[in-house]
Amino acid sequence: MRWATRPGVHIDRAACAWLIRRHLDPEPEFVFVDDPASVPADATPFDMRGAELSHHGGDCSFETILRRYDLDDPVLWKLAEIVHEADIDDERFDAPEAPGVDVILRGLSMICDDERVLEITGPLFDGLYEFHRRALLLGREPA
C-alpha cells in the first residue's frame, strides 16, 4: 500500500510510519508531499492537514491511528504518550523520554533525508517498544 505524509519528518510522522509498518502494512511505500492536494489517489495520507489519520481533538496522529485501527496494546499506548509529549508538549502525560526523543529526531532531520530518518528510527521505536514491554511485564524498569 502507499502512504503519504509531509516531508521533513519529525517524531509523529516517524512514529506513525513505524506503527504502519509493524501493525498495518508490512510492505508500505511512503511518499512525501508538501500539499494535502498532491496526495496520490491510491495513497492514504497521515499527519497532514485535512487527513483522517491526523491530529484530532488534542490527539497527535500516532494516537489517532491507534484509535482508528483499534490497536489497544498498552505498550503502544505507552509509546503514544512519549510521541504525544515529544510532538505536542502539552504536559498531558508524564513522559520523561519525550524531550530526548524530540531532540534526536530534530537532529536526524538535519543530517539525513526522510527515507533515511524512517530507516534509522525503525530500530529506535523497536527498542522503545521492547523496553516498555518489559517494564510493563516487570512492573518496574527493566535492566
Next chain:
Amino acid sequence: MSTAGQWVLLAYRIPRQPSTLRITVWRKLDRLGVARLGDGLVALPADARTREQIDWIAEEIGEMGGSSTVWLAAAGSAAQERAIAAEMRAARAAEYRAVLEQAEAAARARPGERSRAWKRLQAELRRIGRRDYFPPAEREAAQRAVRTLAGTGTGAGAGEVAR
C-alpha cells in the same frame, strides 16, 4: 532566531459560544508565545516547528466550527519587525522575572521545599524557553537562580541527583 525573516501568520475566527473553545485556542496560542497583531491575528517567526504548530491549531479551529487561514509573510519594514520582536522579548522577560523571584524566595525555604521549587521552576524555564524566540537578558539571571537552588538542595532524591 533571526529577525528580518519570514513569519507565519494565523488569521482566525472562532464562534463566540461556547466560550471554552475560544479559551482553549487562546491558551494554546499563549503557550506558543505568539505575537498578537490584531483581533484574531497572531504571528510567530516561521520555522518547521512553528509552522506545524500553527497548522494544527488552524485545523483544530476548523474542527470547532471556526475558520482560519495560515500565511507566510515578511514585515513591511525592519522597524515594524523589531517592534514586534521587542514586544515578544518583553513578554518573555516578564516570565523570566517571575521565575527569578520565585527562585529567590525558594532559596530561603527549607531544603525539601527548595528542591520541589527547583524541579517546578526548571520545568517552567523549559516551557518559557520553547516560546522564547528573542531571548531577553533576564533569561540568564533566571537560569542562574534556578541552578543555585539545585546546588543547595540537600533533600534531593536519587533521581534528582542523576540529572
